[in-house]
Every structure is written in structure tokens, then in C-alpha cells.
Amino acid sequence: MGKTRGMEVSIAAAEAVKQADVDVISAYPITPQTHIVEKLSEFVANGQLEAEYVTVESEHSAMSLCIGSQAAGARTFTSTSSQGLALMSELVPIASALRLPMVIYLVNRSLSAPLSIWNDHSDVMSIRDSGCIQLFVKDGQEVYDHLFIAYRAAEKQEVLLPVIVNLDGFLLSHTFEPVEVMEEERIRQYLPPYRPLYTLNPDKPITMGAFAPPSLFTEAKKAHDETLKASHPYLEKAWEEWAVISGRRYRPVEEFNARGAETIMITMGSLSETAREGVKILREKGQNIGLLELRQWRPFPQEEFRQGVKGVRRLVVIDRAVSPGSTGGPVASEICSALYGMEDQPSLENYVAGLGGRDVTVEDFLNMAAPPSREKKYAFSIHGAR
Amino acid sequence: MLEIRFHGRGGQGAVTSAELLAQAAIKEGKYARAFPSFGPERRGAPVSAFCRxxxxxxxxxxxxKNPHVVVVLDPSLYEVVDVTGGLRERGHLVINTSKDPRAFFSGNLGGLAAVNASLIAQEILKRPITNTVMLGALVRMLPLVELESLAQALEERFNEKIAQKNIQALKRSYQETLILTPEDHVEREGKGESGEAGDARITGEKDRDYSWKELPPGCIVEPGSTRKNLTGDWRSRYPLLNRERCIKCGLCWIYCPDASLIRKGDGFYGVDLNYCKGCGICARECPAGAILMEKELEG
Incomplete structure (x- = not known):
């Protein structure tokens, strides 16, 4: 077992990157990701981490560099937030389509405008369809653990996809809390050195990122879609193996008091913690309510999700991003689609909450979970908007 | 669960205070979380930090929003920030003051700890950083963690020399802290229960009036809006202008980055303390030595 100590979560994140023994880091600083990359540059500068830290002039260059280094066979890491991801986004689908298993800590922050440095999930939703594995975590320990889990799954030759680990800006990144840091020996066992399938090597030349005519593009997309879906059991396996060394077992959909519940709330990211407090209070008051925490956003865990909501009468889905002009938030839309064709479909109320750093309190969860005055099959609102 | 709020100025280590306390508790096998008030940081501006x-x-x-304990690191904040805002009924207050602490006791407090932290910091650390000093006062009043655990947290965080100085400051503060309880306090009618404080940028107290229907397209902001943003509370020093020496050259007026110097009818200059951040550029540029930067006084 490792040692539990108080750490700022960003520092725990940087510690994980160091322990994963990455070869190349390239990033451009942006709030609230900054502490992670600052600490990493310090590790590299003082010799605690033997890696290339490449400073670049933008996130676009950072991702370009990461693509190059990962293609050359180096274990590569980057991190960004918000507009930084937006600038990077031209290249993110290329990283996934080229099957480059880099890991990205995305410290979630709202997209401008209006300018906000605070948290919501609008940044990651803008690259939802980039073809990467996308995971969400809810506390500092999960942030730390998922760096290793991400590389472990990503680097499997059957997977070879980038993994985006989403952690809520400030709420997680800037909070100081207990984190168990694992022994190096355990990490080395869990995460052996990266063995790429193909590398860019002048002695054995190959082309990556070639042109695909209409006769091949569809097949390339089909292959990508199938690969992303087929990564699911490798993620499961990576979580199982992590449980063996850490004692912490993660699942694609986490359940909290969900078995046999009539009403289920669904959250992603750090909202899940406060939501648990809400569920506890409502249970004490006699409401038969539970919580599902969606950890694995892509590939969407259809089977586990349907299993989790079986027999449920009412779903309350909390989104942390708006999908302007749509019928609901991105998570709720996904869930509607996942429920389609299911027998005894539950009703669904969708709330968007916690935009641009607005606090989501226990009381907010109690209000959102309260049974509606008029029962509807579907309802959507932006919670708390005046 | 116990909730604590720290008030300081950017650069004084309020966040470090909260983290050191959390670290000490974690060392004792307890659970703790510390976090800053999320947002941009500016040296000298009033900041708060939190610990659960x-x-x-x-x-x-x-x-x-409603802490059990409030710790104030800087005596110049009492005038600027509603430090006890949202403090729970019978909550505890820890203050840095050189004055008679009885003046700070209001009827709703469950206890008050006072220490001249600025003096201890200046004497031992040779810098006006009062964060660890205030922790000594806090644990003197409320034994939340052992003094020894705080010392260990300091040793982990800082190099040997700085850690030892801070431990010395911590222990001296623990000794010199004065505790007032409601029993010591004769006048029981203090302020009524305070309203909610917290960070207006996040809680949105300031913007509560706007509904989405009222926002102009694209959230356009009319000119002159920063007039409402009184940045004078970032200041820990203020410029003192000496008319005897002033040669009315106007360099202070030209160089002030905040347009806080005002040309008066008689050709002399004055300072608009609503906006002056105390940067000292005017004093540095003044060719006649007519401007001196003076420390803001307590209260």
C-alpha cells in the first residue's frame, strides 16, 4: 500500500504523470490546468522525471507535438482546459484516428463567451465525437488513479486510443485533500513500458495520416467506431487490475443506493459527491432514490447503463453543459437515446446545473430530485437560471 | 464537520494556512479538504480560503457560506471585508491585532482568539506573513489538531530553515494568544446575525438582480462599469503627498496606471483612494521626493 497524505489535487495529478514515467510532455498553460504542468516542468527541470518537456506557443502546437512524439513511440502526456482544448481540437480527432494512446488530463472549464475561468463540461462536450476514450472522475484519488488506468487501457494493442480524463476545474484541481500515492514498484508492475505497434522510424518508414478516398473513408470510420466500442472490456480489465493493487474498484457506471430505487439521479464528475449527500438525506426522509455516476462517457456503457436503470420509474439527469438549441443537455440526450426501445421506460427530467462555476449545493439536489408537481414523460430546464 | 474560513490578502498565505491545517488533520487520520476561493489571484487583494x-x-x-470559525490574517481587512459575514451563531473568530481585542467581541461569538501576529511574524520571520502565526492562535482556542502535527506539516512543506522559523512563530503565537469567551464579555448585545458573505463572484450576490431576459445581446457592457469596482481595497500601502516638496510636475499623474491621481485646482495633486492599489509607482517616479508610501493602519 502507498502513503496517504494531503495534496493539492493538481500536484497529485502531476505526481501520477511522473510515476507513469512518461517520455514526452507538451502543454501550454491555461487556468485551471496550470498547476499540473507547472509541477511537471519542475519535475523535469530538477531531474525527478526523465522526460522531454517541450514548451510550445499554443495548444495547437502542443497537440501537434504530442501526436508526433506518440507516433515516434514515446509515452506522451498533455493537459489543457476550455479554450485551450478548443484550439487543440483541430488535431484531437487526428490523434484518435491515428490510434495514438496518449493521455490527456482535461481540467474542465467553461468555454467562452462570456469569459469564465470556472468549471463546467462545455469544453469536453465540444469534442465529444473526437473518437477518444472519455472518462470522468469525482475526487482527488480518482484523478490520481485514472492516469495509470488510462495508460494501461490505452496502450493495449487492441485499443491504442487517446484517453481524456476529465476532472472538474478548481473544484478538483485546486482542492487540497488526502490522496494515497502508490509505491513506485506497484506502478511499474501495473504499467509496463509502452510497446507501440507501429512507430515513425526512418529505418523502417511508414506513413501515418494518409489520404482516404470515398472508397475507404467509411471503412476507416467504421473501424474507429468498432475499436472505440471494443475498448470497453479493456477499460474494465484495467479497473479490475487496479483494484488488485490499490483496493479501489471502479466501474463504468458507479451505483450509490441505486438497487431497487424508484428514482435515480444521474451525474458526471465531481457533482456526484455532493449528490450523494442529497441522496442520503432523501433516503432518510423515506424517498426511494439512488444515484448513478457516469464514469465512462465514451465509449458509452450502454449495457451497464440499461442494467442500472432497470425497473426505475423516474430519472433525474444532471448535465453540466448546455447543448444550445437541442432538446436537452448532452448527457440527457445520450440517455434518451440509450433508453429508446427499452420496455417500461422511465420518465426523464433533465436539469443543467453548475454552469461556469455556479455552486451546486445539497439543497439544489434536493430541489431537483423533488417529485414534479405534474408528472411528465420528459422535462428539461436550466436549473437556477433567473 | 467543522468549516473554517480564512481571510487574508493575496500573497499572505491564507491558502497555505488552510492547507497546513488540513495536512495536520490528515496526519492525525482525520479527513480534511482545503481550497481557495476559486478565481484569479491578485497580490494584495482581499482573498479567502476554506477548510473542512x-x-x-x-x-x-x-x-x-456559514463557517464555524473565521480566521483573519491581516488587521487592515476589518474595514474592507465583512469578515464575520455568515459566521454561525456562537461561532469563533481568530484575529490578528495589536489593539484591545475586547473591541472585536460581538455578542454572537462563542469565542475570540487574538494575537499580535504581525509583530510575531516581523520579529521571527522578518516578513509580514502571518499565516502560520494565526494557526497557533486558532489551535490555542480550538484544539482541532495537535501543535506537533502542524509542526510536522510545516517541516514537510518548507525547507529546514524556513520550517523551523515558522514552528518557532507558531509556538510563540500559541503562548501569546489571548482568549475571550462570552463570559468575559459583559455587553451581550452585539450585531445581529450576519448575512451571507463568501465570494460574490461565485455566489453571484452582486448579480442577483439580472435575469437572462435582461442581459443585453452578447452581454455587452456599457462604458464606465469599472467605476463600481472599487479596487482600493487591494492596497496595503498608500501614497502620502507632501505639498512642501511637490513641484507640480505631474509625473505622478502621468505614471499612475490606475488614473488615481487627481489634479487639483491649485495645481497640486490628490489621491483617489477608492481606486489606488498602492503600487508605489508615483513615489518612485516623483523627482522631488514628495511622495512617501505609508502602511495602511489597522481598522
Whole structure:
């Protein structure tokens, strides 16, 4: 077992990157990701981490560099937030389509405008369809653990996809809390050195990122879609193996008091913690309510999700991003689609909450979970908007 | 669960205070979380930091609005910030003051700890950084963690020399802290229960009036809006202008980055303290030595 100590979560994140023994880091600083990359540059500068830290002039260059280094066979890491991801986004689908298993800590922050440095999930939703594995975590320990889990799954030759680990800006990144840091020996066992399938090597030349005519593009997309879906059991396996060394077992959909519940709330990211407090209070008051925490956003865990909501009468889905002009938030839309064709479909109320750093309190969860005055099959609102 | 709010100025280590306290509690096998008031940081501006302590795992990621304890690191803040805003009934207050602490006791407090932290910091650390000093006063009043655990947290965080100086300051503060309880306090009618404080940028107190229907397209802001943003509270020093020496050259007026110097009818200059951040550029540029930067006084 490792040692539990108080750490700022960003520092725990940087510690994980160091322990994963990455070869190349390239990033451009942006709030609230900054502490992670600052600490990493310090590790590299003082010799605690033997890696290339490449400073670049933008996130676009950072991702370009990461693509190059990962293609050359180096274990590569980057991190960004918000507009930084937006600038990077031209290249993110290329990283996934080229099957480059880099890991990205995305410290979630709202997209401008209006300018906000605070948290919501609008940044990651803008690259939802980039073809990467996308995971969400809810506390500092999960942030730390998922760096290793991400590389472990990503680097499997059957997977070879980038993994985006989403952690809520400030709420997680800037909070100081207990984190168990694992022994190096355990990490080395869990995460052996990266063995790429193909590398860019002048002695054995190959082309990556070639042109695909209409006769091949569809097949390339089909292959990508199938690969992303087929990564699911490798993620499961990576979580199982992590449980063996850490004692912490993660699942694609986490359940909290969900078995046999009539009403289920669904959250992603750090909202899940406060939501648990809400569920506890409502249970004490006699409401038969539970919580599902969606950890694995892509590939969407259809089977586990349907299993989790079986027999449920009412779903309350909390989104942390708006999908302007749509019928609901991105998570709720996904869930509607996942429920389609299911027998005894539950009703669904969708709330968007916690935009641009607005606090989501226990009381907010109690209000959102309260049974509606008029029962509807579907309802959507932006919670708390005046 | 116990919730604590720290008030300081950017650069004084309020966040470090909260983290050191959390670290000490974690060392004792307790659960703790510390966090800053989320947002941009500016040296000298009033800041707050928060800490939650519990015997069991903490599951809250929300702003602390009604703390049990408030710790104020800087005596110049009492005038600027409603430090006891939202403090719970019978809550505890820890202050840095050189004055008679009885003046700070209001009827609703469950206890008050006072220490001349600025003096201790200046004497031992040779810098006006009062964060560890205030922790000594806090644990003197409320034994939340052992003094020894705080010392260990300091040793982990800083190099040997700085850690030892801070431990010395911590222990001296623990000794010199004066505790007032409601029994010591004769006048029981103090302020009524305070309203909610917290970070207006996050809690949105300032913007509560706007509904989405009222926002102009694209959230256009009319000119002159920063007039409402009184940045004078970032200041820890203020410019003192000496008319005897002033040669009315106007360089201070030209160089002031905040347009806080005002040309008066008689050709001399005055300072608009609503906006002056105390940067000292005017004093540095003044060719006649007519401007001196003076420390802001307590209260």
C-alpha cells in the first residue's frame, strides 16, 4: 500500500504523470490546468522525471507535438482546459484516428463567451465525437488513479486510443485533500513500458495520416467506431487490475443506493459527491432514490447503463453543459437515446446545473430530485437560471 | 464537520494556512479538504480560503457560506471585508491585532482568539506573513489538531530553515494568544446575525438582480462599469503627498496606471483612494521626493 497524505489535487495529478514515467510532455498553460504542468516542468527541470518537456506557443502546437512524439513511440502526456482544448481540437480527432494512446488530463472549464475561468463540461462536450476514450472522475484519488488506468487501457494493442480524463476545474484541481500515492514498484508492475505497434522510424518508414478516398473513408470510420466500442472490456480489465493493487474498484457506471430505487439521479464528475449527500438525506426522509455516476462517457456503457436503470420509474439527469438549441443537455440526450426501445421506460427530467462555476449545493439536489408537481414523460430546464 | 474560513490578502498565505491545517488533520487520520476561493489571484487583494475538517470522509464540493470559525490574517481587512459575514451563531473568530481585542467581541461569538501576529511574524520571520502565526492562535482556542502535527506539516512543506522559523512563530503565537469567551464579555448585545458573505463572484450576490431576459445581446457592457469596482481595497500601502516638496510636475499623474491621481485646482495633486492599489509607482517616479508610501493602519 502507498502513503496517504494531503495534496493539492493538481500536484497529485502531476505526481501520477511522473510515476507513469512518461517520455514526452507538451502543454501550454491555461487556468485551471496550470498547476499540473507547472509541477511537471519542475519535475523535469530538477531531474525527478526523465522526460522531454517541450514548451510550445499554443495548444495547437502542443497537440501537434504530442501526436508526433506518440507516433515516434514515446509515452506522451498533455493537459489543457476550455479554450485551450478548443484550439487543440483541430488535431484531437487526428490523434484518435491515428490510434495514438496518449493521455490527456482535461481540467474542465467553461468555454467562452462570456469569459469564465470556472468549471463546467462545455469544453469536453465540444469534442465529444473526437473518437477518444472519455472518462470522468469525482475526487482527488480518482484523478490520481485514472492516469495509470488510462495508460494501461490505452496502450493495449487492441485499443491504442487517446484517453481524456476529465476532472472538474478548481473544484478538483485546486482542492487540497488526502490522496494515497502508490509505491513506485506497484506502478511499474501495473504499467509496463509502452510497446507501440507501429512507430515513425526512418529505418523502417511508414506513413501515418494518409489520404482516404470515398472508397475507404467509411471503412476507416467504421473501424474507429468498432475499436472505440471494443475498448470497453479493456477499460474494465484495467479497473479490475487496479483494484488488485490499490483496493479501489471502479466501474463504468458507479451505483450509490441505486438497487431497487424508484428514482435515480444521474451525474458526471465531481457533482456526484455532493449528490450523494442529497441522496442520503432523501433516503432518510423515506424517498426511494439512488444515484448513478457516469464514469465512462465514451465509449458509452450502454449495457451497464440499461442494467442500472432497470425497473426505475423516474430519472433525474444532471448535465453540466448546455447543448444550445437541442432538446436537452448532452448527457440527457445520450440517455434518451440509450433508453429508446427499452420496455417500461422511465420518465426523464433533465436539469443543467453548475454552469461556469455556479455552486451546486445539497439543497439544489434536493430541489431537483423533488417529485414534479405534474408528472411528465420528459422535462428539461436550466436549473437556477433567473 | 467543522468549516473554517480564512481571510487574508493575496500573497499572505491564507491558502497555505488552510492547507497546513488540513495536512495536520490528515496526519492525525482525520479527513480534511482545503481550497481557495476559486478565481484569479491578485497580490494584495482581499482573498479567502476554506477548510473542512471531519472524523469521517467528506463528500461536499460546495462553497462554505456559514463557517464555524473565521480566521483573519491581516488587521487592515476589518474595514474592507465583512469578515464575520455568515459566521454561525456562537461561532469563533481568530484575529490578528495589536489593539484591545475586547473591541472585536460581538455578542454572537462563542469565542475570540487574538494575537499580535504581525509583530510575531516581523520579529521571527522578518516578513509580514502571518499565516502560520494565526494557526497557533486558532489551535490555542480550538484544539482541532495537535501543535506537533502542524509542526510536522510545516517541516514537510518548507525547507529546514524556513520550517523551523515558522514552528518557532507558531509556538510563540500559541503562548501569546489571548482568549475571550462570552463570559468575559459583559455587553451581550452585539450585531445581529450576519448575512451571507463568501465570494460574490461565485455566489453571484452582486448579480442577483439580472435575469437572462435582461442581459443585453452578447452581454455587452456599457462604458464606465469599472467605476463600481472599487479596487482600493487591494492596497496595503498608500501614497502620502507632501505639498512642501511637490513641484507640480505631474509625473505622478502621468505614471499612475490606475488614473488615481487627481489634479487639483491649485495645481497640486490628490489621491483617489477608492481606486489606488498602492503600487508605489508615483513615489518612485516623483523627482522631488514628495511622495512617501505609508502602511495602511489597522481598522
Amino acid at each position: 475538517l471531519d472524523e469521517k470522509p467528506i463528500n461536499l464540493r460546495t462553497v462554505i
